[in-house]
Amino acid sequence: MQLVRKIKRKPSTERRRKVLALCGDSQVGLWMLRSLAQNGLTVYAVCKSSEGQAAHSRYCSGAWALDQGDDAATPAEQVVRLAKELEVGSVMPISEAFHASLIQIRDQLEPEIHLFSPSAESFEKATDKEYLHNLCLELGVPVAKGMRLDKLIASGHDTLKFPLVLRTCRQNSDEGQAPWKAAYARDAAELQRLCDEVRDCPQNVIVQEYHSGVEDHVHMLMHRGDLFMVGEYIGEYHSPLAGGVTVQRVSCYHERVVKDAVRLLQTLGWDGVATCQFHYDIETDEYIFLEINPRMCGGQPTVIMAGFHSPFLLWQSHFEPEKMRKTGYRKGLRTRILGGSANWMLAMIRGDELPPDQQRLSTFGTLMRFLWNSGPWTKDDSFSIRDPKPFFIDLKQMFIKRIMKRRDYRPIDLS
Template sequence: MNVLITNANSSKALTVTRSLGSKGIDVVSSDTNKYAISFFSKYTKNHFLTASPKAEPDIYMKQILSFIQKKNIDVMMPINSVDTLLTSKYKYKLEQYTKYPFEDYSKMVVINDKQKLIELADEIGLPVPKTYTMDNTKKIEGLAVELSYPVVIKLKNSTSSEGLSYAYSIEDFIDKYKNTIIKYNLDPIDYPIVQQYISGDSYGASVLMNEGDLRAVFIHKRLREYPISGGPSTLRVSVKNKEMEKIAVKLLSHVKWHGLAMVEFKLDRETNKPYIIEVNPRFWGSINQAVRSGVDFPYLLYQMAIDGDVASVKDYQVGIKTRLFFNDCRAFLSYMKISNHKSQLAKDFFTFRQIHSDEFSKTDPLPGFMFFLKSKKGKYQLIKVKKNE
């Protein structure tokens, strides 16, 4: 049996590769970069290069479909937002030749769009931050005087912390909102949303659904993130939170979701109430956290694709920590600048034995080495060696 994994140059692709490869499944990887991290994993049996799914989507899809047909790929698993959304458009074509255990595009765009998601969650009575939308710049000044600061400015469709900013006053809001429109060249229909700022810790509720029925759920807490203003997590820990589980499952059951999704929450520091922030309708950056804690989402998804269903996962270990090491180094330096407890922060950071790495593995060392080269120079040193070939 085999599986095609896209976007091999990412830590989450590496986690998926190691998860499936260690179970005896032949992993084939694709990427635009010939030095993609997962290409160097001992679990990658084959790999090939593609056009960019963002810059050349039509060519990309032709290459993917052609490879799947020629190599008789059993299951396809897109990894990042761009390739997941794009391939979901062509689900009807992909399913003629392979198993594709991800949602239809029509559902993907609703869950991925922050405005549509908030409207949906609010409609079914789930907790969301107070949210404002606008369709032309004439309303900006009027809204600015109504807001209670600070507020969060977000692009409707973005990943990580792209386009994210915080405004602390009327003037700050007007300036940042207009600059966001200009920077991303947004049409009125795509103007950013504005949300109430929720002060508190960030959590993720990761879920596997089979046509709206729950098969696995996992909760983690973010301990550090980079950028520290709201970027992807760099250090996390597995926890339990029944209320978050209930909210995430209710949301995804309502739309009869199929496949994976991760619901992001903020836990209000004052009220201890969780608020839905956004949903990642795909593999998420901290997927290693769930795998290490006992919920092997990549393998569960693969089993569900092949067999049509999978046994439910009832429990997992709490207190397990993972980190994306090189980004956590950057996060650590940023947190040190603002922390009032620098000695404790440093002590926690240099505790290696009790924290699992996303990049490094004793049994699969080459990808970690490639991460090191990439982090050290900002590009792979091997490129210099190869440039005169």
Template sequence: MNKRPLEGIKVLTTDPEKRIGLYAVRYLGRAGAEVSSIGERNEAKEPIGFLSKYLKTKIETNGGNFLLQLKDYLIKHSREYDLIHPIDISKMLCVLDTDKEFHLNGRYLLPKRESLVIADNKELLAKHAHDVGLNCPKTFSRIAPEEIKDLSAELTYPSIIKFRGDNRETHWSPEERYSIVDSPEKLVSEYRRMHEIERYPVIQEYIRGGGFGYFALFDRNRKLKAQFCHERIREYPIAGGPSSCCESVYDPDLIQIGKTLVESLEWTGLAMVEFKFDEARKQYFIIEINPRYWGSLPLAVESGVNFPLLHAQSALEIDYEPVLEYQVGVRLRFLDKDLKSILSHMRSDKTNARKKMSLFLEVFNPFIKEGFIAFDDLGPLLRSVFPK
């Protein structure tokens, strides 16, 4: 029997309650790693990552400030792991800061703190993209709530209001971390409401067009080790939300823009650049950078780019040939969200009869791969179906 590439490697991950945390457990475990995951105790709802058969050890904190408890655990136990693999941005910053202060023993591969802060802040990212000559939606920032009414008359509609950061624990659910507004009155009320949650959200022009992504992995020497592109086919909610169905594509222009942006930040580790393609201007516009695992990660793996494995190998300084080519035309969905997306489209007056029939048949398409359900790892699915 062939030895698996991460056989015997001890890995610590975070965020078992999120699907991206489950991806870390599942893909690293399949590669042979002994995966431990640290997360908050939840008596009412067991984190899905804790239910994966690929998890060796679950580590539950006792409530309170999780980041302080993570820091304490890292100080005491980092020597027990070959690889420290934080998933969420706040945990990445915790690892970087703790290592700077206490010199952790486990290896990791993350962006430097300055780059991570820019990537996680839509205001700073828009400025940086503009400075390096890349397209970004017109952005308005640091607007006082009492001044928003004056600005509202100058904008085109719809416009979009976004939180500057990605601190989802204190914000809305992923599909609600922004608000699309179609009138000056709605802009004023939504901006003031969001300002109460996080001060000074940004306002951007709304880009009409399809969604695309550029995924990349850079090693410690900032050398490109893997890349991938995808196009969103459907999302849920359909007015703007996470991808429910997506497809692998290869576009040299998309690759060049994404690579230029990430390289300009002197990047190390994983990054996913999200784009919208403006149909009128025939140009890609940068929407955001996810400096962490992303929701559509399983599509890259199914297409031949196993980012979790490659990321771990780069962190451990295991050499391999860069993975820059992959299978195009692979389509993947998340069945729960995609059924809701298809149903929403079929109920919409904007969807014609032919399109509705096409969507109906899409439900039964056996060639579309599934991103969440894994028949070799049914625990997370059963928890989702039977939460109690």
């Protein structure tokens, strides 16, 4: 691994209080690092590049970037080697891919170095959308009617009602993946076009009837078989507009949704953090289950700023469970990714595809909405008055991406 930034700060002498955080380059990893370090832990960061936001945080005790060379060891092997060199007490991943790879070599770390990843069995079930679809039917959790794409093709397109939404069943499978996070078919012609795009892996695509509503994310810490604390938020805007990541969120709480999320994780035997995703119709108070993200959520900044320090509580759940304390969770807190929000604005003005039930804003309405959300009532995902540098790193990368795109170069994804 390449050393990105070494901070001359005296590390903790207790091995258990030293954490290797696999932060990536985004604001999600930045807030994981902040949550751990602000609570007295020594945190080392692993980023994708030298521009990783966590690497430039005042709370970072040292940062490394993965070696991307052809002869480099696998990312998981690099992490194991670095964790041993730093003599940390634990490794905390963010990405699903890191969880998947490190779970396979857990014995190279534990028991000396604790890995904050779920069991292989729980992880496998939580990342299989077809399994979860059937589990919802068994438990009585609301879920859209659906099936695997290969089964739909065999049974006939009239088995399900349009519009339909298509997603990859298992992200970590060798069976191939869809080229989109989510895609929509409003009629048979659009469905056929999408079938052509995934003709090599229809068995790894799930098709479900589309239900209106907003994305509702329930981020939970499960401890010893029960819910310890929850942080819920609604995704207001996404980039891309159809099936993208949430770039603006607002914290909330819906008791019925949370109860069903807990039932699902308890059935999986889950221990640690996970995020259950639903479609929630604000007008009717109805909802359906979508998927489980077996990791820190994309809305981690919202959740932590609202009062749920899930990364630190996760650390405590293993090393000092007797000191775990629940805190208040602020509802109505709005946060956004500045670059992602700008991309949402541009996509809305361009006329990019929207989900079937959403209405396009006018150009003037889009600009006004973006400007209104630039006020102090909307928090930035990266900015902190006590730790400002990561925000300016993110701002610089946003402008670099935009300039490269305008020059017709292929942009480099540093998120």
